Every structure is written in C-alpha cells, then in structure tokens.
Amino acid sequence: MNPDFQQSHFALFGLPERFALDVTQLDHAWRAVAAEVHPDRFAHAGDAEKRVALMMATRVNEAYRTLKSPLPRARYLLTLAGVDTQEETNTSMPADFLMQQMEWREAIEDASRARDAAALEKLAVQLSDASRALERQLGEAIDQEQDLDLAAALVRKLRFLEKLGQEIDDALEQALS
Amino acid sequence: MALLQIAEPGLSAAPHQHRNAIGIDLGTTNSLVATVRSGSATVLPDADGNCLLPSVVRYLDEAGQVAIGHVALTAISQDPINAIASVKRLMGRGLKDIGEAGALPYRFVDAPGMVQLQTRAGIKSPVEVSAEILRALKARAEDSLTGDLMGAVITVPAYFDDAQRQATKDAAQLAGINVLRLLNEPTAAAIAYGLDNGAEGIYVVYDLGGGTFDVSVLRLAKGVFEVLATSGDSALGGDDFDHRVYCWALEEAGLSGLSPGDARLLLSAARQAKEALSEHAHTRLSAVLQDGLLVDLALARDTFRDISRNLVQKTLLPVKKALRDAGIGADQVKGVVMVGGATRMPQIQQAVAEFFGQAPLNNLDPDKVVALGAAIQANLLAGNKQDEEWLLLDVIPLSLGIETMGGLTEKIIPRNSTIPVARAQEFTTFKDGQTAMSIHVLQGERELVSDCRSLARFTLRGIPPMVAGAARIRITFQVDADGLLSVSAREQTSGAAASIEVKPSYGLSDDDIGRMLSDSLAHVRDDIDARKLREAQVNAQGLIEATRSAIAADGDLLDASERNVIDTALTACEQACLGERTRDINEAVGRLNQVTEAFAARRMDRNIQRALKGQKIGEL
Secondary structure (H helix, E strand, O other), rough: OOOHHHOOHHHHHHOOOOOOOOOHOOOOOOOOHHHHHOOHHHOOOHHHHHHHHHHHHHHHHHHHHHOOOOOHHHHHHHHHHHOOOOOOOOOOOOOHHHHHHHHHHHHHHHHHOOHHHHHHHHHEEEEEEEHHHHHHOOOOOOOHOOHHEEEEHHHHHHHHHHHHHHHHHHHHHHHHH | OOOOOOOOOOOOOOOOOOOOEEEEEEOOOOEEEEEEEEEEEEOOOOOOOOOEEEOOEEEOOOOOOEEEEEHHHHOOOOOOOOOOOOHHHHHHOOOOHOOOOOOOOOOOOOOOOOOOOOOOOEEHHHHHHHHHHHHHHHHHHHHOOOOOEEEEEEEEEEOOOHHHHHHHHHHHHHOOOOEOOOOOOEHHHHHHHHHHEEEEEEEEEEEEEOOOEEEEEEEEEEEEEEEEEEEEEEEOOOOHHHHHHHOOOOOHHHHHOHHHEEEEEEEHHHHHHHOOOOOOEEEEEEEEEEEEEEEEEEEHHHHHHHHHHHHHHHHHHHHHHHHHHHHHOOOHEEEEEEEOOHHHOOOHHHHHHHHHHHOOEEOOOOOOOOHHHHHHHHHOOOOOOOOOOOOOOOOOEEEEEEEEHHEEEEEEEOOOOOEEEEEEEEEEOOOOOOOOEEEEEEEOOOOHHHHHHHEEEEOOOOOOOOOOOOOOOOEEEOOOOOOOEEEEEEEEEEOOOOOOEOOOOOOOOOOHHHHHHHHHOOOOOOOHHHHHHHHHHHHHHHHHHHHHHHHHHHHHHHHHHHHHHHHHHHHHHHHHOOOOHHHHHHHHHHHHHHHHHHHHHHHHHHHHHHHHHHHHHOOO
16 A cells, blocks of 8 residues: 555665664664654544554564664565575574583573572673674675675574573573562 | 635634643542643642542442542541542452452452442442543543543553553543543653753653552653653552551551451551651551540651561662663663652652662652643644654553463563554464464563463454465554554465454453443433534544645645545535534545545655655754
C-alpha cells in the first residue's frame, strides 16, 4: 500500500548501506523521523491517519533497533544481500572458539552459583571485549573485503557471544536480588 | 440561498479553537485532574479548594448511590466493607495475585481474570470502582471548563502490565471518558519537570506512590523525552510502610484479631504517624478502638526507619535494574526527580541521595507533578498550539512472550523496547491435517510460564489441513503507544486464510461494558442517543476539516481519480452531518477514513523526507 515499506532501513534514515555507522547520526535521524510519524502527533486525527502512524512508527522503531546494534545490523545487511546466516542450522565452529565458549560457560555457572556479582561483571567486560573484536572483523569483512560468507560465520560467532551475555545478565539479576 | 462566509485575509475562516483536554492521575491513595489553561498547567480543585481527591468510593445503598473522596474516606472505619480504598492495587489482578488479600477488609469474590468485591450495591469489579473516581474527576473538570471535553490522558504506573493497563482504559470508557493516551507516571513527571526546567541529559525519576513503585531512566535532549529503561514493583508503595507501622503497633499493644473497622482505624492512625515522622523525630500513634480500648504508643523516626529498612532496600533493586538495562552508571545521572507522596519520608530521601551520590530533586510538588505532566501531554495530543515542540518516546516495561514446549516462555518482544513496537513470529503445525493451534501469551521476565503473568490464551482455527510442518502461521504482536498489546495471526502459504484478532481474556467484553454502563446510568438519566449523535458530528467535522487542510497542503500527491474519490467521500460526510442519523455519519466517516489511508501514508513519507533534509541542514 505504501512505497515506504519497500525502502531499506538505511534509506529510511538517509544513511549509507554499510556496516560502519555513525551512531550519533542514526540517533538524530531516528528522532527526526520518529517525530514525524509518532502516534502522539495523530491523536486528534482521523482513524486512517492513526492507523498509518501506528504502522509507520512501529516500522521506524524496528529499523532503529535493527541498525543500532552491530549483530542485528550485520544480519540485516546479509539478508539484504541474500545471504543466509544459518544461525539455527550451522553450528560448526572452530575448536578453539568452542573451547573458549566452554570455559566462559563454566565461569558463568560458578559465579552464578556463588552469587558473585563482581565476578559476573568481570566476565561481562571480557565478553564485551571479545564481541568488540568480532565486530571489527565483521566491519572489515562486509565493508572492505565484501566477503559475505566470512561475515556470516562471524555473525554466528557473535550470536554465541550474545547468548552468553544474556546468561550473564540473567545471573547478575539473580545475584543482585 | 446561503451566504458565503468570507474570512478576513490572513485569518482562517475557522479559527483554531482551544480543545479542552485533561490529565488525570488516578492514584492509589489520591487522584487529581489537571489541565492547561493559557499556556500553563494547573491542577483543578473541587468547590472547597481541595486538589487531591482521596481515591475512596463508598457504596451508600442498594441502588448504587456513591460517595467519593473525603466523605467516603471519613466513613472508612465505620463502613469498611462498602468504602473501597486503594482499589488500584486490585486492577487487573486475580485473587491469587493479591498477596495481602487477607489484610484487606473487603469481601472478595474470585472471578476469572480479575477479583471482584461484594458490596451492599452488589458485586463490583475494581474497574467499576475506578470508573466512579474517574467520573468524579471528569465532573470536576467539566464544572471548571467551558465547552466540551475532548478527552483525557490517564496515567498508569510504568510497571503496570497489559492487564492492569487494559483495566484502567476500561474504567475510563465506563466513565464516558475518551482516552487520548495512557501515560506512564514517571514519564509524566519527567515531562513536567523537564519542560519547566529546560533539563538536558540523563535523568532518573524515582516514583514511590501509595501502592506502586516505578523508576525510569530518561535521556532528555532537544525536546525529546526518550525513556531508556524502566523498572519497578507494582505492589510496593506508601501503603506498605503504613502496614509496617500497623503491624508494629499490633505487636507493641499486644493486639490480635481486630474487626475490619478497628483494623481500618488503626491503619489510619499508622498512616498519620508515618506522615508526622516526615516532619518530626517523634510522634504518637493513638486510636480508640470500638470497644473503648485506647491504643497510645510513642514512635520515633529511628524505630520507623528500622522497621521499614527492607522496604527502602526493595526500591533500590529496580533502580539498579533500570540503570543496567539503560547501560548507564549512577555517576552519569544528572538529576533524580522525586515523585509520589511517599518520597517525603526522610529514609527514602537519604537512601536515594546515598545511592546516586547527589541530593534528589524535590522542587516540584510530588503529589501534583504527575497530573501536571499528563495535562501537558493531553494538551499536545488534543492538537492545541504549544510553546515548544516536544516528543515522547516511551518503552514497554515487561517482556512479552509465548508458551513453548515444557512450560517455558519464549520472549517475543523484550522489555524496554521503544513503543509502538511489533514483532512477528512464525509457527507451524506438528501433526498432519492439524487445523487448530493454541497460543498462550505471557508477560514477564522469568523463564517458567508459571512465574509470568498470563495475558491471553487463544486458539487459532481454520488453518488449512496440510502435512505436518507445512503450514506457516505468522503471529504478530503489536504494542501500541498506550503500551497495550494486540495479537493477530495469519496463515501464510494459503494466502488469504483466516486472520484472527484477539482480545486478551481479562479485558472487558463490549457486552460487559454495555451492562455496566446501563447499571451506572440507572440513576443518572442521560440522553445517550443525543450524546452519541453530537459526538459523531464533532468527530466527522474534525475529520472533514483535517482532510481539507491536508488536501490544501499536499493535494499534489493525489492524481485526478484519487482526488475525485476523496472529494466524493468528503461530500457524503458533509451531507451525513446535516442529518441526525448517527449511524449514517459514522459510516460516512469510516468511508472517508478508508479512502484517505494511502494519502495519509504518502503525506507522512513526504514529512519524513523533509525532516531528514532539515536534519542534514541542521548538521552543517
């Protein structure tokens, strides 16, 4: 019904279609676009405008959420290029990466059992450093080398780390309460 | 022949009229109504000059006559079963959800979805009781405003779940109030504070009300109020501090097994003692029980601090969670805005100051700030001219998910997502020829279904029979700007298969609302039909006006045939307005809405492009 829904998330915010991103520019663009379509602006309007505003504002927030964080952004770029990231199907990982995973998981379990918030915070920092490193490689793979298969493999690794991060978050919440 | 109206150049033929809109703070202990008049927000007092309306409803007789506010409050210990206080704690809650049910003097009736109360006027749901409070506030507003009331923004605790929000909206509908928006209480306070002080940066709102606790972390920048995270406890508030003092008094005086009336009496004395300790280091708690026994105890601030210590600590947990979710350290917070009467307690002030390493901000009246913020937003939503442009971006407080195998929850929309938000998920059948599927929607953070709030169970029917795993059922979860959920489902492979809208099970059906409305109107004779016709006409005229100005501004986006369709619908709408048939008007409005949808979308697109251009110029 509406041409805007065919637009890519990048085009919606007037941003170049690449992994490297100026977060401040994205923030500003999101706020500017959200201000135009937010349902609050159409509270006194007719039902048609209300409906359209709800759809558009939902779409704008979804686009922002997707682009804001590196993993969904990379996944989205690969989808645009027609590359399947195989996150559910392809679980083969290099042995050293798997070893590291197991070590982390054990450390999380130990800290979680001991309700040791400090240890969990420390693990969260380590994990976030590892994620930053993978994100840098992702940027190179997508923007410079255009090696999308490599990028898909990196996305799978990053997804592993994201799951670990969620486990740390849950454990921290338990430890704090 | 009708004369043409000719406007003076530069003046619009229909000067923009101020639309009356109000903000309502529907509180556990007290409720308020505020509006924006000549550019500034003010709380509307009653005839005696009182701003606060105690949130107490007393059923006086079998016919359902009620007393509301102070009069009802004074009767609370002599008529505890029929004088309902703190009903907000019961909104959208089942009997098993109410931990302190035993401590409350009401006659509870267990009902599916939401608990109900047996009163002398019959069984009343918390929605009906709340509607009485809203009706009183609406009447107060209508007395002091000239002209029709367009609608209201009603505040809810940020941590209210979908059931509690829906119950609040139902209560407003029952009271005959057009709800412009449900607004989160801490966000309302942030608006009032932020606009008043030109605040920029990261702010925390610490909102301890009578029965609920909320904390929100916001980023305020250039007229945008962006909620980064919110957390809280929808069953923790000033009431719990009263209860601690009450339990202490029982123990000190060696009392047990009080009658409901005596319990109320002692609880009121406990509350007075608590309030006195905000001003003084020592106070006395005294009450004469119905059998003449005098309870008279000395209570020191230090004792009160000791017996309420873990309640204070309990508020800091959500504060930590919200900061973590927002990715903000306590040292990055520029100010902590204190909201809710319970923040007057010195131990709360001290705990917050210690946690953030700075004195909290108390320069707004903690009782009024929420209602003022709601009035400011109501004014904006009504389309009245504002001194400055501002935008509110709020979030959903609790994750939404569905039940999967083994009684586990799978999150579909994570908490703290900016609303409106929608997420779609695909499901498939696991048996050949399966034509139905049940879905259980949940809200909460825990892994086990039994630890989350059950929002709705529904069955999808009419799935075309296929081999197992071939059907693709796409279920979309949409949370609107009120934070309310709707669920729709569609089978993908068969194309035009059945799409099902689901209304959560705890919400009132239209029949329920109809019954309650006729009940409540039994003693307030009102010409509903005339009111409906008037509403339909006002609504239609507004739409006609808006469509005309849209065409004037962006008519170039329409080709001749599209324009023709819209013009025809416009004329039909105008014709219908001249008549007195509500149904004809509503149909014409529906048609006009339908044919202008694509136009509305194109206009918004154009505005987005303009906004982005403005953005780039702004950056240069």
